[in-house]
Amino acid sequence: MSTITDYKIHDIRFPTSLTGDGTDAMNTDCDYSSAYVVLLTDSDLVGYGMTFTIGRGTDIVCMAIKEVANRLLGKNTEELFADMGKTWDHLLSDSQLRWIGPEKGVIHLATAAVDNALWDMFARARRKPLWKLVVDMSPEELVRSMTFRYITDAITKEEALQLLKEREGGKKEREAKVREVGYPAYVTSAGWLGYSDEKIANLTREALSAGFNHFKMKVGADQANDLRRGKLIRSLIDDPALLPSSVQPRDPESEALKGKNAGPTGSVLMIDANQVWEVPEAIEYVKTLKEIKPWFIEEPTAPDDILGHAAIRKALEPHGIGVATGEHAHNRMIFKQLIQADAIDVCQIDSCRLAGVSEVLSVLLMAAKFGVLVCPHAGGVGLCEYVIHLSLIDYIAVSGTMERNVLEYVDHLHEHFVAPCTINANGRYNVPSNPDEGYSIEMHKASIARYEWPNGTYWAERRAQQA
Numbered sequence: 243m244s245t246i247t248d249y250k251i252h253d254i255r256f257p258t259s260l261t262g263d264g265t266d267a268m269n270t271d272c273d274y275s276s277a278y279v280v281l282l283t284d285s286d287l288v289g290y291g292m293t294f295t296i297g298r299g300t301d302i303v304c305m306a307i308k309e310v311a312n313r314l315l316g317k318n319t320e321e322l323f324a325d326m327g328k329t330w331d332h333l334l335s336d337s338q339l340r341w342i343g344p345e346k347g348v349i350h351l352a353t354a355a356v357d358n359a360l361w362d363m364f365a366r367a368r369r370k371p372l373w374k375l376v377v378d379m380s381p382e383e384l385v386r387s388m389t390f391r392y393i394t395d396a397i398t399k400e401e402a403l404q405l406l407k408e409r410e411g412g413k414k415e416r417e418a419k420v421r422e423v424g425y426p427a428y429v430t431s432a433g434w435l436g437y438s439d440e441k442i443a444n445l446t447r448e449a450l451s452a453g454f455n456h457f458k459m460k461v462g463a464d465q466a467n468d469l470r471r472g473k474l475i476r477s478l479i480d481d482p483a484l485l486p487s488s489v490q491p492r493d494p495e496s497e498a499l500k501g502k503n504a505g506p507t508g509s510v511l512m513i514d515a516n517q518v519w520e521v522p523e524a525i526e527y528v529k530t531l532k533e534i535k536p537w538f539i540e541e542p543t544a545p546d547d548i549l550g551h552a553a554i555r556k557a558l559e560p561h562g563i564g565v566a567t568g569e570h571a572h573n574r575m576i577f578k579q580l581i582q583a584d585a586i587d588v589c590q591i592d593s594c595r596l597a598g599v600s601e602v603l604s605v606l607l608m609a610a611k612f613g614v615l616v617c618p619h620a621g622g623v624g625l626c627e628y629v630i631h632l633s634l635i636d637y638i639a640v641s642g643t644m645e646r647n648v649l650e651y652v653d654h655l656h657e658h659f660v661a662p663c664t665i666n667a668n669g670r671y672n673v674p675s676n677p678d679e680g681y682s683i684e685m686h687k688a689s690i691a692r693y694e695w696p697n698g699t700y701w702a703e704r705r706a707q708q709a
């Protein structure tokens with residue numbers, strides 16, 4: 243039994259804007275960053291958590307983390323773990339902090355970092371990776387760990403319990419299967435907007451030989467440029483000669499690929515506009531990219547515009563193009579409405595925008611009830627480390643299926659983590675299996691010392707060079 247006694251907060255920024263990594267039509271100069279928190283106790287038990295940011299403003303999130311983390315000081319960890327839903331309510335129930343949300347913006351990002359750190363600590367206390375901690379819970383305990391506030395018109399506690407009980411039977415088999423084959427992934431890092439055609443072609447070939455078969459490209463800054471880059475990527479991923487010798491072309495009409503506009507080799511292309519368009523503009527623009535056969539358009543417009551997404555989805559349906567969103571859907575109520583309004587084909591939960599594991603569980607349950615595919619958002623820094631846990635929870639305990647799912651994978655910055663995510667030879671995520679890795683987000687101390695803003699050695703050296 244431990245008591246939470248203190249915390250450490252770090253503002254960590256990586257200079258990714260120098261290489262064009264992460265560039266899209268909206269975010270032109272990302273310095274991938276982490277507002278990082280370590281919860282400390284009066285024993286050896288610790289909890290690591292973070293939320294993802296892209297540079298300036300990370301210090302503001304860190305200030306908010308301090309306010310939220312203060313709510314845990316003096317608390318007994320076993321009492322917190324015994325009812326994680328109640329603990330989540332406690333984190334969100336400071337009425338003065340609520341005013342600067344509620345449940346959105348900086349304060350919600352900060353709550354995500356703290357709730358994630360607490361779940362990490364819970365998993366470490368039980369010596370299980372986070373996903374295993376959750377899938378081993380009874381349906382009753384899992385329901386107790388989530389939040390139902392403001393979503394009972396879409397899913398009740400009783401319905402969630404019923405759904406989880408129905409999935410109990412196959413959990414062991416699904417766990418064994420995914421440990422063996424890995425979890426399906428897709429690759430984004432070939433298609434950043436700031437990359438040259440040559441770099442895109444090289445990275446696409448590399449991704450093909452690494453076994454990937456779903457690829458995403460950034461669009462929305464220039465139509466002719468998008469069409470040219472899209473044709474370039476399609477020409478490579480549709481070419482059977484470029485498949486590695488161990489991989490057979492996949493049937494575009496198979497259950498896993500049906501409706502995804504897969505090409506002759508079974509490869510799928512997705513496009514992502516990062517919110518740049520008006521609703522009518524989104525519809526017209528995406529229609530002009532029909533030739534490159536995208537499965538879906540991601541974030542076509544403002545992330546809060548639920549009815550706008552519904553209108554876009556309705557207009558693109560006859561053209562066989564779906565709609566995906568979620569990385570900026572700031573709470574479970576937005577996902578509830580996206581589902582209620584038939585606005586999305588694919589639900590892209592974000593491990594740091596939703597306020598931690600407890601709120602993510604609520605969205606997973608809603609998506610499962612309504613049969614919406616969950617393909618979490620990842621990339622940045624730390625998101626890939628996080629989301630493999632969430633997709634494993636979804637497959638093993640909640641939706642019971644992974645055949646049509648693909649989890650985003652971006653090959654940046656994994657080297658800064660003590661237990662980085664890894665991909666197998668078939669382009670699928672390996673299952674995190676170290677009993678002491680928690681939620682896999684602990685960063686190397688050397689990385690923190692180098693990239694902490696503003697006085698880490700990297701930033702100090704760069705300032706000295708510029709002076």
Ligand SMILES: [Mg+2]
Nearest residue numbers: 514540541569
């Ligand atoms: Mg995106």
